[in-house]
Amino acid sequence: MRAHREWFNQAIQTIEADFNRSADTHLIPLQLPGFPGIDIYLKDESSHPTGSLKHRLARSLFMYALANGWLHPHSTVIEASSGSTAVSEAYFARLLGLPFIAVMPASTSRDKIAAIEFYGGQCHLVADPTQISAESQRLAAATGGHFMDQFTYAERATDWRANNNIAESIFKQMALERHPIPRWIVTSCGTGGTSATLGRYVRYRQHATGICCVDPENSVFFTSYAEGRQDLTLTCGSRIEGIGRPRVEPSFIPSVIDLMLHVPDAYSLAAAHWLSDKLGKKVGGSTGCNWLGILELAQAMRAKGETGSLVTLLCDSGERYRHSYYDAAWLSAQGYHLAPLYAELAACADSGAPLPSLRSASLPGKLVS
Known part of the structure; x- marks a missing residue:
């Protein structure tokens, strides 16, 4: 428990330092x-x-997940995203040393896919764009990871x-x-x-x-x-x-x-x-x-x-x-x-x-x- 708390503290400090x-x-x-x-x-x-508005959202989502105790040192971070949120979350996941998987429509631009991969993220493409949230939940369960779920938590x-x-x-x-x-x-x-x-x-x-x-x-x-x-x-x-x-x-x-x-x-x-x-x-x-x-x-x-x-x-x-x-x-x-x-x-x-x-x-x- 103490080791995890120390990791939480360091993770929050890392994200705050990026903000500064x-x-x-x-x-x-x-x-x-x-x-x-x-x-x-x-x-x-x-x-x-x-490179986008979603940097603000990704930072807030990571802070929210950390403050709620939803992330730990061995978490896989998963997000349903058409691109920019995934790019920004891949960046923050790399800062914390966590693997990241973006679940996204197969039609997403190649340049956004390349940007996610540049920050060390993986791209999981889905043919039906209406199913990216359901597929994210499935992947989170399969990997023991955490689904960030921007569409639910963005407003809070x-x-x-x-x-x-x-x-x-x-x-x-x-x-x-x-x-x-x-x-x-x-x-x-x-x-x-x-x-x-x-x-x-x-x-x-x-x-x-x-x-x-x-x-x-x-x-x-x-x-x-x-x-x-x-x-x-x-x-x-x-x-x-x-x-x-x-x-x-x-x-x-x-x-x-x-x-x-x-x-x-x-x-x-x-x-x-x-x-x-x-x-x-x-x-x-x-x-x-x-x-x-x-x-x-x-x-x-x-x-x-x-x-x-x-x-x-x-x-x-x-x-x-x-x-x-x-x-x-x-x-x-x-x-x-x-x-x-x-x-x-x-x-x-x-x-x-x-x-x-x-x-x-x-x-x-x-x-x-």
């Missing part, structure tokens, strides 16, 4: 000529040591009140800006943990900020929110890696979300390409999905003569999608023709030209005005 070494991520301002008076910012989560592993979570970080970095309290923060849903943290924090701090969640095709979150249903399932997974789910996950907390938007995948990918050219660095498809939410809200604000600030997340680097979203042959094979959509997005940013309205949903009494 990692500077906060940057908040990048973007001025769009088509939306004067509306300031837009991207929180660049790709600058984490493992993060301290949403403070501790430099992503919400607190955004508001601290916005403090000296022209419009320091964002009118909206836009995020996408994978586990639902980020939207839960943001929504809880703005209520706790009494900020007049709306939380808008965007959802891609082949995901149940938008319909679940709009219809108030928790029993929805799909037989396929999202093509925008890292977001969207074929079932309503336990960490998805609709009551802290003010508005949801449904974004077509082709627009998400076109937006990723446009943002990559604008920023001089490639971004992933989930960031493109977020960007459509920003443009929808900016159009609504301009139509009402409002000024203010909008914040969204740059979730991960597009370098992880060189063989998919940034590969012309792959795009063609999937039936994506991005050039006309790219032109629409550029015209919207430059002159405020309208984009097709996205499907939207809000709960009664929410901040949608």
Whole structure:
């Protein structure tokens, strides 16, 4: 028992030391000529040591598992993940000297698989993406390991009140800006943990900020929110890696979300390409999905003569999608023709030209005005 307690103490210190070494991520301002008076910012989560927003989640999940006594020196760590969470968990597992297995859809990009393996993780590919959680549970039982289960624990592993979570970080970095309290923060849903943290924090701090969640095709979150249903399932997974789910996950907390938007995948990918050219660095498809939410809200604000600030997340680097979203042959094979959509997005940013309205949903009494 004492040896295990000493291991726990050392493991927690190791993860805390990693936190101390990692500077906060940057908040990048973007001025769009088509939306004067509306300031837009991207929180660049790709600058984490493992290159994505999921670094925060993985760190919180490991701390939560350690504090609950679920990990020990001989644990095998297992996670159900489409990529970025697995990359980050492989990193932390290696820090603690624990083996790591990622259970993931067979369609996951080769670059993400390579990143997991770079950190010493193993990849267990599953043909049916709806079965990755069940397969993770089976593997955990077979190996005597621990299933981290990001989809259940994401909303509770993060301290949403403070501790430099992503919400607190955004508001601290916005403090000296022209419009320091964002009118909206836009995020996408994978586990639902980020939207839960943001929504809880703005209520706790009494900020007049709306939380808008965007959802891609082949995901149940938008319909679940709009219809108030928790029993929805799909037989396929999202093509925008890292977001969207074929079932309503336990960490998805609709009551802290003010508005949801449904974004077509082709627009998400076109937006990723446009943002990559604008920023001089490639971004992933989930960031493109977020960007459509920003443009929808900016159009609504301009139509009402409002000024203010909008914040969204740059979730991960597009370098992880060189063989998919940034590969012309792959795009063609999937039936994506991005050039006309790219032109629409550029015209919207430059002159405020309208984009097709996205499907939207809000709960009664929410901040949608």
